[in-house]
Amino acid sequence: MSGDRPSPLVIERILRDRVGIWQQIVAERDLSALTGRMLASSAIALACYGAVLGAFHSPLMALTSALKLPLLFLVTLAICLPTLYLFNLVFGARLSVRQSLALVMVAITVTSMLAVAFAPISLFFLITAPDYGFFKLLNVAILALSALVGLRFLTGGMQVLNDHGLLAPTPVPAQAPAQVNAQAQAVPAAVPAGSVPAAAPAASESAEPVAVPAAATVDGSASNGAATVAQPPAHVPAQWSGQPAGASFPPGYSVPPGYPVPPGYPAAQRPWGTPPVRRGEPTQRPASMTLLYIWILLFGFVGTQLAWTLRPFFGDPGQDFAFFRSIDGNFYAEILRTIANL
Structure with a gap:
């Protein structure tokens, strides 16, 4: 599927034609429509999976979880996207806001669609083994695995943008040293000073x-x-x-x-006319790629803390329904406590 068709199932194009997606983002072509379709697909998929999570407690909890899970991802994106964009600007990258948003939305779309693909497995264990601790850990593992796959798409897209020079500042032509010019003028008349043939003539x-x-x-x-x-x-x-x-x-x-x-x-040993090679200088990745990994960690910490703030998503069967719980403890302490109680 090479064409970009107006379908809410944009995940099909992302998985089958990811090169076309990256090229569209690089060319900044019709990004508003693409981002809108990814947003709609992600919201629907996360709502369906959130309903599965809340179904462990009650239908009312399923409804609230269907509303809160898309809100979790989108609010986390709204909090962290300005940081990613400004960091790229500080280190000379030439990404626009729409390109940054489209890149992150690709990762969120892949994450949400993969999570909803696990929904039948989650429902199966909900019916056959309705243990609250196990069900909670199972779905946390599903979301973590889905997020890792989505982040792999994000890093792949950033690498493509790096290959197109969008993550590095515009190079400034270096000034030739005075001694180089002096030696270039000493070349015999048969060799024009400082000139290199643009292309070798034909073998004939x-x-x-x-x-x-x-x-x-x-x-x-x-x-x-x-x-x-x-x-x-x-x-x-x-x-x-x-x-x-x-x-x-x-x-x-x-x-x-x-x-x-x-x-x-x-x-x-170098191609004719290429600049001198400086030995001992390791190839370095752009600062924007290093900052991307730092931003991913930041996105994860913000997302988990926001998930703890918006809980419950599963709903402890031993407690009454509540739209929000009081903020005490943190997400990681709760996961460790759940593992210890299994």
Whole structure:
């Protein structure tokens, strides 16, 4: 499914055509419609799964959980999205608000749809093994697994944006040092100073023989006084054809094909015309990618605390119905206590 069709089941396109989704976000094409469909799909899926959670207590609890579970995800997104967007701006990324929102909505859509896919399993254990502690841990594990898969989509999308240069600041052309210019001007007239051919000519173009002086042969050894003629490869550009072998080249330029490599010349192993490679400098990921992982942790902490604030979602059968509980303890202490009571 390569086309973007107006269907609430946008999850089908996300799973089958994720490359098309990333390209649409990169091009910032029709993101409002895409985000709206993801929002509608996520809200419906989370409402259905929330109803399953609250069904353990009563139909009224199922109704309230169907309202609170979508609210949990969307409010968490509203709290954390400005942080992600501003961090990207601080470190030079060129993501717009709509691109950031669409990326996070892809993760939430995948999470919600995967969670609702587990709803029949949750209902099965609700009917066959109605234990409150087990049912609560089972659904927490389902939501955690679904969230991990959704976050994998988020990191994948950010990596695609990084490959398109949206997570790195616009590079500023470096100024050539004065000594480089001076050495470039010392190149013989056959080699224009500071110029590199844009593209090698076709192999059918002829190249003139290269005369190697008697004092400097290709292998660096002394000759018997007669000039040696070396035939360069056919793809050597015409402006290099008459250049004597062993001539000096500007620092930062590779030695053209067919010419001897000066001892210790660092550019010999690089493509012709590429800038010098600085050894010992590890490749670093953009700061925006590192901040993404920090933001994911922040999103998780905010989400779990908000879930604790909006509880109950399951509804303890030993207590009466309540739309909210008093805020005491925290989510992680409750999970540890539940595990200990099993």
